[in-house]
Amino acid sequence: MMIKINNSGPIDRVLFYILVPAFLINLYLIFVWSPVEKVMGDVQKIFYFHVGSAWVAFLAFCVVGFYSVLTLIKPKMERFIYAGISAEIGVLFTTLALLTGMIWGRASWNTWWTWEPRLITTLILWFIYVAYLFVRKMEGSWEKIAKLSSVFGIIGVINVPIVFMATRWWNTKLHPVVFGEGKDQTGGGMEPEMLATMFFSIFTITVLYVFLLRKGAQIEKMREVIKKAKTNIINKIAS
Amino acid sequence: MTYLLMGYSVIFALIAGYMMILGKRQKQIEKEIKQLEEWNQEI
Numbered sequence: 557m558m559i560k561i562n563n564s565g566p567i568d569r570v571l572f573y574i575l576v577p578a579f580l581i582n583l584y585l586i587f588v589w590s591p592v593e594k595v596m597g598d599v600q601k602i603f604y605f606h607v608g609s610a611w612v613a614f615l616a617f618c619v620v621g622f623y624s625v626l627t628l629i630k631p632k633m634e635r636f637i638y639a640g641i642s643a644e645i646g647v648l649f650t651t652l653a654l655l656t657g658m659i660w661g662r663a664s665w666n667t668w669w670t671w672e673p674r675l676i677t678t679l680i681l682w683f684i685y686v687a688y689l690f691v692r693k694m695e696g697s698w699e700k701i702a703k704l705s706s707v708f709g710i711i712g713v714i715n716v717p718i719v720f721m722a723t724r725w726w727n728t729k730l731h732p733v734v735f736g737e738g739k740d741q742t743g744g745g746m747e748p749e750m751l752a753t754m755f756f757s758i759f760t761i762t763v764l765y766v767f768l769l770r771k772g773a774q775i776e777k778m779r780e781v782i783k784k785a786k787t788n789i790i791n792k793i794a795s
Numbered sequence: 796m797t798y799l800l801m802g803y804s805v806i807f808a809l810i811a812g813y814m815m816i817l818g819k820r821q822k823q824i825e826k827e828i829k830q831l832e833e834w835n836q837e838i
Binding site: 598599601602605606609644645648651652655656659660662663764768771772775778779782785786789792793 | 813824834
């Protein structure tokens with residue numbers, strides 16, 4: 557990849573060195589170690605990244621919500637930057653969750669899309685944060701944009717628990733409940749190997765999220781420093 | 796098997812795509828830093 561690791565701090569390096577083996581171990585767990593599901597077959601293995609992506613999307617939007625509240629209280633460039641990068645990553649992983657869900661749905665339900673509560677609420681969540689990213693691109697003073705986009709960020713985060721609870725509240729049989737199902741409240745009748753692989757996938761994608769968030773924020777902070785330096789030089793030339 | 800391949804292709808393509816976007820942004824920043832250094836020398 558084009559991201560230069562030698563420009564990063566020690567935390568980024570540690571994250572990078574955790575991420576690479578974790579990704580490889582994760583692929584081994586998914587394709588070799590975890591058993592093949594009896595009814596759905598190989599296609600069920602999409603599940604591990606599908607759930608991981610959805611989890612990281614929720615986490616990313618909660619981070620957006622957190623920084624949006626802070627921005628509304630007192631706008632600071634750093635808060636604005638972290639909220640923006642987290643929203644980008646959240647949209648990326650929501651897109652992944654939607655697309656992998658569609659592919660999985662085609663294989664197991666014989667349809668690419670169905671108007672089911674979990675899917676509808678996830679799509680709404682995706683639209684809210686795409687709108688949020690567009691608002692951030694608007695022209696004008698950054699403080700005004702930061703406040704306006706924060707409102708979108710908070711509206712979006714309200715939707716996160718609705719997406720999570722959709723299958724429970726509307727009790728649809730189509731989308732399975734994964735967490736908090738069964739006698740021991742661990743999962744919807746999954747084998748222990750499947751459950752372990754799922755949690756490892758969630759861990760790996762969470763590390764990827766933190767790595768991308770830090771990297772993206774560093775670049776944006778640098779952009780702000782350059783903007784200020786350019787203004788200073790222009791002022792110098794003008795005077 | 797086709798759907799599984801399709802699923803993981805989408806996953807890696809999108810993640811790689813976003814990393815490339817970040818890489819592009821970083822390159823742009825490096826370019827601007829060079830430009831700033833040139834401006835500074837001229838001043």
